Amino acid sequence: MSLHGVEKALYDLGVDRASKTAFREDPDTFLQRYRLAPDEHAMVASFDVASLIALGVNPMLTMGYWIQVAPDRSMRSYMARLRAPSEKGPA
Amino acid sequence: MAQIVAAYVMPHDPIMFTHPEAPAEDVRARVAAAYGEIARRIGALGATAAIVVGTDHYILFGPQCLPQMLIGVGDVEGPIEKLPGLPRGPIENHEPMAEAILAGGFADGFDWTVSRALTVDHSISIPYQLAIQPNSGVRTVPIYLACGVRPMIDKARAFALGASIGRAIAAMHSDDRVVIIGSGGISHWVGTAEMGTINPRFDGMVLDCVERNDAASLIGLSDALIEREAGNGALEIRTFLCAMGAVGRAKGEVIAYEPVPEWVTGLGFAELRAV
Numbered sequence: 001m002s003l004h005g006v007e008k009a010l011y012d013l014g015v016d017r018a019s020k021t022a023f024r025e026d027p028d029t030f031l032q033r034y035r036l037a038p039d040e041h042a043m044v045a046s047f048d049v050a051s052l053i054a055l056g057v058n059p060m061l062t063m064g065y066w067i068q069v070a071p072d073r074s075m076r077s078y079m080a081r082l083r084a085p086s087e088k089g090p091a
Numbered sequence: 092m093a094q095i096v097a098a099y100v101m102p103h104d105p106i107m108f109t110h111p112e113a114p115a116e117d118v119r120a121r122v123a124a125a126y127g128e129i130a131r132r133i134g135a136l137g138a139t140a141a142i143v144v145g146t147d148h149y150i151l152f153g154p155q156c157l158p159q160m161l162i163g164v165g166d167v168e169g170p171i172e173k174l175p176g177l178p179r180g181p182i183e184n185h186e187p188m189a190e191a192i193l194a195g196g197f198a199d200g201f202d203w204t205v206s207r208a209l210t211v212d213h214s215i216s217i218p219y220q221l222a223i224q225p226n227s228g229v230r231t232v233p234i235y236l237a238c239g240v241r242p243m244i245d246k247a248r249a250f251a252l253g254a255s256i257g258r259a260i261a262a263m264h265s266d267d268r269v270v271i272i273g274s275g276g277i278s279h280w281v282g283t284a285e286m287g288t289i290n291p292r293f294d295g296m297v298l299d300c301v302e303r304n305d306a307a308s309l310i311g312l313s314d315a316l317i318e319r320e321a322g323n324g325a326l327e328i329r330t331f332l333c334a335m336g337a338v339g340r341a342k343g344e345v346i347a348y349e350p351v352p353e354w355v356t357g358l359g360f361a362e363l364r365a366v
Contacts, residue, residue, distance in 0.1 A: 004154055015153070039286050060240070061282075064149065079287075
């Protein structure tokens with residue numbers, strides 16, 4: 001588990017323009033910058049915000065990166081995803 | 092001699108700006124009137140300076156550096172977020188006051204983090220633009236406490252920091268009349284599955300403590316209880332405690348309370364007038 005690395009990745013995706021661009025272009029390559037376990041990498045790439053929060057990630061970060069880089073950036077879809085954690089995330 | 096003439100608590104809900112027409116018109120009017128009433132009182136008190144105690148939302152400060160307490164002693168501008176109706180711009184600091192608070196804190200054992208060029212977020216900008224800026228000539232000292240990201244500042248320490256701020260103001264050789272604003276709360280869940288829930292009972296208890304100037308009861312609330320009853324956003328009552336510590340002996344009054352599900356927050360406004 002590398003919670004700090006997950007939080008750093010989400011923080012960068014929430015506030016840093018270059019990180020957002022790199023993630024949108026190639027999420028897997030972008031996430032290799034961070035020391036993430038394979039399941040953590042998958043959670044971030046698939047926007048599995050419920051699992052990220054269960055992991056201990058600060059919810060302000062999950063919300064922030066969703067608003068910035070999720071395919072559907074709306075809060076309505078964020079809340080739907082939070083409350084239906086078993087669903088697969090956007091491809 | 093400078094003096095703190097009043098403390099206020101008020102919310103900094105950004106959804107008021109992103110979805111301004113979501114609540115019913117009468118609710119919106121009462122919330123706007125509460126900010127307006129505090130602005131009016133700050134003017135009537137003849138305030139020359141306002142200290143705003145805000146909290147970061149994992150935007151200004153990242154995992155690489157998480158200050159417990161930060162003071163802006165130089166240039167200040169913001170907000171960093173793009174919020175409709177909350178334009179970004181400079182905020183005039185009271186630099187001698189900020190330096191006095193900094194020096195006083197160091198003497199009291201508080202290791203402030205210092206910002207010489209600070210971009211603030213909405214937790215400073217909303218109180219500033221709605222309650223301070225309407226009064227021309229009131230300079231603003233921005234302070235951040237760690238309320239939303241662990242490790243958070245201990246609640247008793249937030250109160251003690253406020254007392255240090257109060258002593259630093261009282262030792263200044265100026266005629267400044269100072270208000271201090273605790274920005275945040277009350278009940279709200281930020282980014283969690285419970286977002287949209289409000290706990291008016293908890294909010295009423297907090298406002299009652301502020302009105303009675305009962306810091307001890309707020310300090311006695313565990314973070315686990317606060318998060319369970321009122322959400323991670325309610326941990327921001329640390330800013331209230333800082334303001335209460337600064338003002339010292341005071342007479343309290345709840346100005347307004349509105350539980351607004353559309354804005355996902357219990358919005359509380361109160362005054363502690365120094366006596």
